[in-house]
Amino acid sequence: MKIMSGWSLIRIATILVYLFLFAPVAVVILLAFNANQFGGFPIEGFSLRWFDALWNNDAIVRAFKTSLLLGLLTSAVSTTLGTLAALAMVRYDFPGKRTISTLLVAPILIPEVVLAVALLLFLQFLSMPKSFGLLLMGHVVFTLPFVVLVVQARLVSIRRDVEEAAMSLGATPIQTFFEITLPLMLPAVMAGMLFSFTISFDDITGTLFWKPGGVETVPTQIFAMLRNSISPEINALGAVMVIFTIALPLVAASVSRVLSMRKIRASNRASNRSEQTA
Amino acid sequence: MAADIAGERRAPWVLLSPSLATVGLLLIIPMLFIVVYSFWLRTATGADQVGFYLDNWIEVLGDRFYRDILFQTFAIAFYTTVICAFIGYIPAYFVANTPMKSKAFLLLMLMLPFWISYIIRTMSWINILGTSGALNTLFLSIGIIDEPIQMLYNQTTVVLGLVHYLLPFMILNVYVSLDGIDKNLTEAAQSLGCTGWQAFREVTLPLSMPGLAAGSLLCFVLAAGTYITPIVLGGPRDAMFANLVFEAIVTQLNWPLGSALSLVLLALLGVLVVIYTRYLGVDQIAKSFK
Numbered sequence: 001m002k003i004m005s006g007w008s009l010i011r012i013a014t015i016l017v018y019l020f021l022f023a024p025v026a027v028v029i030l031l032a033f034n035a036n037q038f039g040g041f042p043i044e045g046f047s048l049r050w051f052d053a054l055w056n057n058d059a060i061v062r063a064f065k066t067s068l069l070l071g072l073l074t075s076a077v078s079t080t081l082g083t084l085a086a087l088a089m090v091r092y093d094f095p096g097k098r099t100i101s102t103l104l105v106a107p108i109l110i111p112e113v114v115l116a117v118a119l120l121l122f123l124q125f126l127s128m129p130k131s132f133g134l135l136l137m138g139h140v141v142f143t144l145p146f147v148v149l150v151v152q153a154r155l156v157s158i159r160r161d162v163e164e165a166a167m168s169l170g171a172t173p174i175q176t177f178f179e180i181t182l183p184l185m186l187p188a189v190m191a192g193m194l195f196s197f198t199i200s201f202d203d204i205t206g207t208l209f210w211k212p213g214g215v216e217t218v219p220t221q222i223f224a225m226l227r228n229s230i231s232p233e234i235n236a237l238g239a240v241m242v243i244f245t246i247a248l249p250l251v252a253a254s255v256s257r258v259l260s261m262r263k264i265r266a267s268n269r270a271s272n273r274s275e276q277t278a
Numbered sequence: 279m280a281a282d283i284a285g286e287r288r289a290p291w292v293l294l295s296p297s298l299a300t301v302g303l304l305l306i307i308p309m310l311f312i313v314v315y316s317f318w319l320r321t322a323t324g325a326d327q328v329g330f331y332l333d334n335w336i337e338v339l340g341d342r343f344y345r346d347i348l349f350q351t352f353a354i355a356f357y358t359t360v361i362c363a364f365i366g367y368i369p370a371y372f373v374a375n376t377p378m379k380s381k382a383f384l385l386l387m388l389m390l391p392f393w394i395s396y397i398i399r400t401m402s403w404i405n406i407l408g409t410s411g412a413l414n415t416l417f418l419s420i421g422i423i424d425e426p427i428q429m430l431y432n433q434t435t436v437v438l439g440l441v442h443y444l445l446p447f448m449i450l451n452v453y454v455s456l457d458g459i460d461k462n463l464t465e466a467a468q469s470l471g472c473t474g475w476q477a478f479r480e481v482t483l484p485l486s487m488p489g490l491a492a493g494s495l496l497c498f499v500l501a502a503g504t505y506i507t508p509i510v511l512g513g514p515r516d517a518m519f520a521n522l523v524f525e526a527i528v529t530q531l532n533w534p535l536g537s538a539l540s541l542v543l544l545a546l547l548g549v550l551v552v553i554y555t556r557y558l559g560v561d562q563i564a565k566s567f568k
Contacts (some may be wrong), residue, residue: 006474012383014372017365021391021445025400027412036396040410081297088293092286102555107305109516109551111503113520115542121315121533122308141304144297202395203506205520209528219397220543226397226510230404236396245393 010146019058032239034232049099050236051096059227060237062219067201070132071219074200078263079192081140082147083185086192089148090155116209130212139203143196154188187256196251198245318539327532332452334538350543351519353500357482358440362497363490365441366448370489371482372448374456388525389451391446400439400510431513439511442503447500448493455489456482495554499547519543 031040035047054060085104089097107115119138120130128134162184166176202217211220218241225234316334319327337345361399374383406412409426417423429435459482467477505520512518523543527536 010368010372013365014369017369017445017449018384020365020442022387024406025394025399027405028398028402033444040405041412042410043417045427063400081300082440084293085297088290088495092290092293094287094290098565100294100298102303103306106301109308109499110305111499111540111543111547113503114309114544115504115525117523117527117536117540118308118312120527122311124533125311125315138302141300144300148297150452198393202397204397205503208505209524222397222401223510226401226404230401230403230408232399235405238395238401241398245395246390249393 005193013063016153026059029242031036032233032236034235040230046225051240052230053233054095054236054240057233059216060218060221060233063216063218066132066215067217067219068140070135071201073136073195074143075193078134078140078143078147078200079189080198082192083189085144085148085150085151086151086155086188089152091160100172104148105145109140112142112205113209117208127190130210132212132215135207136211138206139200139222142206143192143199148198149194151185151188155185158188162224180258187196190252190256194249198248201245300491307347312537312541314339315392315534316541318525318534320532320534321390324531337374338538338542342537344542347522348546350433350516351502352546354518355498357437358444358501359497360496361437362443362445362448366493367452367486367490370449370452371454373453374459378491382528385453388446388449396443397506397510403435403439403442403511407435430511431516433512433516436508436512436516436518437506440504443507444497444500447496450465451493451496452486453488455486457491459485475512491554495550502547503543 030043032050033048034041035045036042036044088094089101089104091249105195106272108178115254116138120142123134124130126218128196157183163176163180166180167173171179201217202219203217204223206215208223218237222234222237225231225237231237315326317330317332318332319329319331321327368382369388373381384473395516400431404411407429408414409428411429414423415424434492464477464481467481472480474498490496499535502518503520504518505524508516508518508521519539520543523536523539526539
């Protein structure tokens with residue numbers, strides 16, 4: 001009986017910790033729909049006016065576009081580089097592998113402020129002004145280690161025999177890569193893309209150092225708005241961000257599940273057919 | 279055949295070269311550059327005087343102001359890490375030992391905070407603790423207080439914000455090491471006469487230490503490098519070291535001084551990382567990505 005009560009205490013504590021993690025965010029979403037014009041309690045009724053205000057706020061719409069473009073470019077570059085590096089790390093043994101591995105993960109271990117300062121000052125020294133390009137470079141360096149780790153972890157499970165089978169059946173290395181390796185790697189690559197997009201989309205510390213004057217991303221825009229006071233618009237923007245960043249991975253996960261289900265069904269059908277013909 | 283082997287040997291380097299070039303050009307060289315830069319001097323005219331001057335370092339290491347803020351930064355990071363370790367261990371233990379079905383759900387919920395923007399999670403506390411926030415509204419309506427009380431903008435709220443931000447890192451790292459423990463070990467300990475608590479203390483806790491250490495390192499390093507949280511949730515006296523760096527570089531435009539300041543932060547946190555990797559290896563941190 002004593003063990004039971006110990007376990008239920010642990011369960012209650014766990015529920016409390018989860019509440020601690022999510023309650024404040026839930027309140028942001030709740031207040032985004034509040035009609036109260038000062039962006040706080042009490043709740044005065046349901047309203048969509050703050051979302052409407054967002055839509056008509058040019059600065060916010062511009063920030064959203066900047067974030068989106070930056071996130072997409074970062075994710076494209078970072079995933080390409082990171083996937084190639086992850087392939088090398090998983091598939092080959094070579095001298096100095098441990099050092100390389102540490103080097104690739106290094107940006108995670110360096111405080112973001114230091115990383116931001118170093119890159120900013122170096123490029124200023126080369127007389128390159130703050131620009132969108134600097135933002136992109138910064139975000140790529142910052143997201144690359146995450147892509148390498150995420151893709152590497154998922155690549156390990158792809159068996160090499162399948163490729164060897166394709167090659168022994170006469171496929172060229174390039175054919176093998178595009179028809180066997182790439183489709184098998186796709187979930188890993190997608191995970192890497194999603195990771196780097198979200199990290200880039202959410203980044204604020206580095207972005208504040210790197211962004212040219214007048215350019216805002218969504219997080220820096222929220223930060224700038226917070227300096228005045230909390231407004232219902234910020235809560236609405238927060239709600240949009242939360243829905244956007246949570247919906248994205250969920251949609252991606254279900255898309256990849258549908259795709260793999262379809263693949264399984266297709267292969268089942270193929271094997272049924274071959275059985276029938278046999 | 280010889281060409282094949284040479285190709286095989288070259289292949290990983292071809293694959294690695296874009297990433298290594300990126301890290302080298304945009305990280306390693308800039309880092310080396312700020313080391314050199316920190317010995318230059320920013321003159322009153324705004325031009326840099328190239329040379330080997332110790333002025334920035336003497337200012338950074340000698341000035342009480344910087345030392346106090348450095349101390350405060352490490353204190354905040356320390357409180358944050360300890361609190362995360364204590365309140366993070368319990369849910370990690372629960373998730374690791376719960377039946378399969380709810381486990382997947384709980385893990386998914388643990389991943390969610392990583393997808394929710396840091397600035398939103400930080401500012402969300404204003405809605406809870408602010409003068410027109412949830413708690414004040416509740417207390418007013420019950421009648422405990424007559425006027426809203428200011429709970430925000432002090433060191434405690436900075437730590438609170440950081441705990442809220444970093445707790446998932448801790449839980450996930452501890453979970454990974456708890457999940458890897460062979461359940462037979464605790465059962466064996468109990469069948470040999472240990473109480474449940476003893477089995478936990480003697481078997482489970484020591485075996486989960488690598489995860490706890492990895493989580494603590496992450497929490498500490500991320501907390502000590504924070505720039506946003508003290509601005510959003512702290513008062514004027516709660517500046518942390520990263521705020522000084524930003525001030526020196528973006529506001530005062532004293533780049534050599536800013537370089538020296540950021541190197542101090544890097545060196546102190548670097549010592550921690552080196553001690554950690556010396557004993558446990560980077561692999562532990564990489565594990566939580568699987």
